[in-house]
Amino acid sequence: MSDMLSALLLGVLEGLTEFLPVSSTGHLLIAQHWLGARSDFFNIVIQAGAILAVTLVFRQRLWGLLTGLDDPANRDYVAKLAVAFLVTALVGLPVRLAGWELPETVTPVATALVLGGVWMLVAERLAERRGDVATVSWKVAVLVGLAQVVAGVFPGTSRSAAAIFMAMLAGTSRRPAAAEFVFLAGIPTMFAASGYAFVELAAAGGLGREPWDEVALAFAAATVTGFAVVRWLMGYIKAHRFTGFALYRIVLGLLLLALMPGQ
Structure with a gap:
């Protein structure tokens, strides 16, 4: 298989899995x-392609927030997005600098897929007991920020799954409202991660070693695919639970543990 085709497939896979609660990092690791x-x-930049997709999907919402800051409700929502991002940055950066994360090998990723699937089944049931709540509290904002850090430390967890279900358990029990907040909070988070990776690579003199044509192709593929997936997902979760995604995680994780033990 050519390197360009491989990059295209990885970009499509990233776009498919970044926003679904199935772990894009885990899928990319396995595919690689x-x-x-x-x-x-490469992996972080194509994630930024998927984040560009969510920016385009929510462009009207973002524009309304930015141009409507005279509205107290908009100011409150933007402030909570900022808090979620700052919590992720202030906690996540020292964690990254310390090199504290699980190895990106099949066994821990597969284990995280299984445990995360079980967590999703339990968490959604618990969240439903809170009723139908769409508001985002300061508590939700802080916990979403922390959930993003946890997902970065444990490959296979899924940033979207960890943050969405944390938001639902912390009070924003309505699925579309929780997902929207998490996706919007992920925009500055992932763009900042990509920028940080670029600076690291430049400082190490590695810019010339990257296959930029392959990076660009994968970035574009992730953007296009991610746009379609987010549009579909936001409609799907209005009337459906996350149960199917949870079961998929559990089955995939168990298959990986059985077929690729010790890897």
């Missing part, structure tokens, strides 16, 4: 066992 390993920079 067959499609060839890629640099951390």
